[in-house]
Amino acid sequence: MNDKKGFTTTILHSDRLLKPEFGALHQPIHTAVTWGFEDVQGLVNVFQNKAKGYAYSRQGNPTVTALEHKVTQMEDGMATVAFSTGMAAISATLLALLKAGDHIIASSYLFGNTRSVMQTYMDMGLAITFVDATSVEEIKNAYQENTKMVFVETIANPATQVAALGPIGDFCEEKAIIYMVDNTMTSPYIFRPVTVKASLVINSLTKYIGGHADALGGSVTDTGLYNWVNFPNIADVLREQIRPEMLGITQIRKRGLRDSGGTLAPEAAHTISVGSETIALRLNRACSNAMALAEFLEAHPLVSKVYYPGLTSHPQHELAGSLFNGYGGLMSFALNDGVDCFAFLNRLKLVIKSSNLGDTRTLAIPVAHTIFFELGAERRAEMGIPDSMVRLSVGIEDQEDILQDFKQALEHSS
Ligand SMILES: *Cc1c(COP(=O)(O)O)cnc(C)c1O
Numbered sequence: 001m002n003d004k005k006g007f008t009t010t011i012l013h014s015d016r017l018l019k020p021e022f023g024a025l026h027q028p029i030h031t032a033v034t035w036g037f038e039d040v041q042g043l044v045n046v047f048q049n050k051a052k053g054y055a056y057s058r059q060g061n062p063t064v065t066a067l068e069h070k071v072t073q074m075e076d077g078m079a080t081v082a083f084s085t086g087m088a089a090i091s092a093t094l095l096a097l098l099k100a101g102d103h104i105i106a107s108s109y110l111f112g113n114t115r116s117v118m119q120t121y122m123d124m125g126l127a128i129t130f131v132d133a134t135s136v137e138e139i140k141n142a143y144q145e146n147t148k149m150v151f152v153e154t155i156a157n158p159a160t161q162v163a164a165l166g167p168i169g170d171f172c173e174e175k176a177i178i179y180m181v182d183n184t185m186t187s188p189y190i191f192r193p194v195t196v197k198a199s200l201v202i203n204s205l206t207k208y209i210g211g212h213a214d215a216l217g218g219s220v221t222d223t224g225l226y227n228w229v230n231f232p233n234i235a236d237v238l239r240e241q242i243r244p245e246m247l248g249i250t251q252i253r254k255r256g257l258r259d260s261g262g263t264l265a266p267e268a269a270h271t272i273s274v275g276s277e278t279i280a281l282r283l284n285r286a287c288s289n290a291m292a293l294a295e296f297l298e299a300h301p302l303v304s305k306v307y308y309p310g311l312t313s314h315p316q317h318e319l320a321g322s323l324f325n326g327y328g329g330l331m332s333f334a335l336n337d338g339v340d341c342f343a344f345l346n347r348l349k350l351v352i353k354s355s356n357l358g359d360t361r362t363l364a365i366p367v368a369h370t371i372f373f374e375l376g377a378e379r380r381a382e383m384g385i386p387d388s389m390v391r392l393s394v395g396i397e398d399q400e401d402i403l404q405d406f407k408q409a410l411e412h413s414s
Helices: 007-014 040-047 062-075 086-097 112-123 137-144 164-177 207-211 236-241 243-261 266-276 281-297 316-321 341-347 375-380 401-413
Strands: 079-083 103-107 125-133 148-154 178-182 202-205 216-220 302-307 330-335 361-368 391-395
Touching: 007 062, 007 281, 040 062, 040 079, 062 202, 062 207, 062 216, 062 266, 079 086, 079 243, 086 112, 086 178, 086 202, 086 207, 086 216, 086 243, 112 125, 125 137, 137 148, 137 164, 148 164, 164 178, 164 316, 202 207, 207 216, 207 266, 207 281, 216 243, 281 330, 281 401, 341 361, 341 391, 341 401
Parallel strands: 103 125, 103 148, 148 178, 178 202
Antiparallel strands: 079 216, 202 216, 302 330, 330 391, 361 391
């Protein structure tokens, strides 16, 4: 398509326009691990990056390529590499681009597993400063001569802080450092990090993009804004072969994907791809359900605090409103002291006690006892996570049914 279409139209027709066999509307699932060549020069050309093609499925497969293309379109980016999970995308991208002695600045409100992989890389010689990413001043103060990257999430989990996305983008541009944004919580339907000058965008495809909790996947998208030519960690062999704008994403594919082996299976790519077609419908509904539930909970006498960017009481409410096309499906809340959090959760009949997010169903989890348990009480207190905090991933059920479930569970809680 030369003329640009809307978000959903583009995703729906993306596979078809790549012209798969027999006019298929979806890219078929290609299960081949390897491809044969009539002429050996064809095989050599693929190996030497002189021709497009597939040699071995660990670093490329037509079904996965079609999903990568779709994610690139969703993010309005230049190129995407898909991975087996969101964590594989994050850990392999850092592995591909950074070296011992490099410094990165990361948000102190990171997703727990991302925080964990950062700790592993620190043990291997990467220097990392964790700062409150709602303040660009803190990012600026942490900057050093060897800083190569800033890593933030759009909306933090579970307390929903919104990073100072725009000013951080300006700062990274000024310093010519990589700006890596994990867009999982917002998804490209709600927010495109390219609009705040992100260099690389991470998505856990497991969450809103796949949308149905039936396949794991992850991706990194190069927005095309970063100038990789002056980035010192690009391998010389790539500089000789690859167009300058493709240097970063190629190194992520070659070093990150190929060497880590965190490959997305074609079956999962297909499932995620089909799921992604309805992301706008699902998120519009989840956002409106989440807003109604946040308002209900905020007004409830047994609830001490609600964390949701859509509420005017949220510290970054206006920022979120100016950047996002909706406030998302994720929220947290805390019950009053003395209210038994587990008993309350067990009284929920419709809402599922589960750790995932971005599903079509509404899910609830007690934060301090599960996803942030390993951090310990002290770090939780620093991060502002009370023991009674419950995180919700609001789904697309009929709104009245969700509200009714919370109403009845709270009625018996006092
Ligand atoms: C879930 C999640 C990830 C990791 O994704 P997986 O697909 O579960 O590996 C990374 N970042 C954020 C913000 C997430 O919510």
